[in-house]
Amino acid sequence: MGKKRTRNPDDDVAMIDEIPAQTKKNNNGGDSSDSDDDMDIVNVDFELFNYDPTIDFHGVRTLLRQLLDADASLFDLSSLSDLIVEQNTVGSTCKVDDKANDAYAFLTVLNIQEHSPTKPVVRQLAEYLADRATKSQDETLAKVVPEVLLGEGKQQVGLVLAERLLNMPAEVIPPMWSCMIDEIEAAVEDKEPYEFTHYLVLSRTYLEVESTLNQTERKNKRSKATGELQYFHPEDEEMRKFATAAGSFEYTKEGQAAVADSKRAFQEMGIKPVGFMMLIEAEKFPKAVQGITEYVATGGMSMEIS
Template sequence: MGKKRTRDVDADVAMADDDVPIQQKKNNDGGDSSGSDEDMDIVNVDFELFNYDPAIDFHGVKTLLRQLLDADATLFDLSALSDLIVEQNTIGSTCKVDDKANDAYAFLTVLNVQEHAEKPAVKKLAEYLAERARKSQDEKLAEIVPGLLTGEGKKQQVGLVLAERLLNMPAEVIPPMWSCMIDEIEAAVEDKEPYEFTHYLVLSRTYLEVESTLDQAERKNKRSKATGELQYFHPEDEEMRKWATAAGSFEYTREGEAAVADSKRAFQEMGLKPVGFMMLIEANKFQKAVKAIGEYVATGGMSMEVS
């Protein structure tokens, strides 16, 4: 796929060379079914990347921010953060289907923490991430991130990467968004804009499987237990963390384990406990990390199946 666009605000490009196949099962008469693979058709969907448009994208970005921050979303001024993102319209992308006027299915951006340090919404988020990092089990994350975010390392410039997508979005749409952002950051630096980062802090979500508290009497003789192993909502995070100086998960402050296990049990013995996740990547490794996730997704067979 070529470059998404120039730095002109109204330009956009369809992902025509990289159509993402979404497999949909159908009956021979065209109706939906959960039938055999022989009845499967391929539906090609053209996802398009767009610059942010403040008149269109505010609500879509705010919804995805709420999903990204999960149980702790109510701690933040999501409206102010959404305004900042959509007004910074030459950096990052929204991903949509059919038309620019539709809500975003995915978004990606990077904010300069130092540049926006005095803005209450960014300051609050930076303080929150610093505190979560201090309590992380990853020693490097606890040691390095708080100083970078709270101004102790004044010579450092931290790019806070915010990215989220709807849960049923195919992973193949993501690498072009990251590649385009790399190009846009390079162009912004050439234009003397404040995007010459020393570090990138990528905020994401992961989850743990935990034993539900429901039906204990019914299941008391069963031995299903939580594995405790970290699972990824975004498969590319597992590859990107290989390039991180520090990476780790953190618990949300607004949700207890039992409540999450039951509310997100999803018809299975084990419940899901979402936890936050952050990765600190040095700027000189960031482009390599983006290239690596592109290769990972391309070779991972991650087409999305819906029924």
């Protein structure tokens, strides 16, 4: 498990227990799936680090682009990345081997009410999420999220942004969330603006749709949903049990952007990425993190697609 790090940004490493990763190799040292006989077990040390503005900008920006998917071009990701990496005592990057490497995963929380007046990208994100919530099929999400995000009440909303690379082991997730809870508590003790009434967790999900493999005219066509909501990050399914409201939403630029190779592969496999958000009351947030911790520990998570 990861251990809580000091709030001194210069003393910033937390270790996660070694996680075995299996790789298949052929006799020439290359990857092979032809045989199950040659199986190597590699123990990998994943480490959690505080953000370093001199190192983490590009890695965080890349993961933000993945998180926001088709709508990433709507936002100033450079400004958002700067804000995240400068907030270096709350949240984590997860890396292998050395702090100087790019992050394999990141997690952070931003105070929407604190940053909206001075950070246009945060205000734009709040307005975007409020708008997307109103388009959701979940009536509670459509009603509550805009009120909490844009209302003039006493709500203080922590926007949780988290993303990771393909096939990251599930075991790295609970320590990142647990560390962040500890850091938020320490920040509140230090009179910093992290005393939230709600957390809004932004994530990604997908729908099963008709495959385009056999279609000759797929350009500018919307895919027809044929299945239930599925999770890129399976722990989201567990966390949503603690949410006041949760639901998926379509991207505003879905179908407008050029189809990259990764998007084309999704379409061919019959997968349509959609956004997903969960609004969790602050008093329930530690229980939600405990829930995903137990979920991972008992092997409840399945293989991801990301």
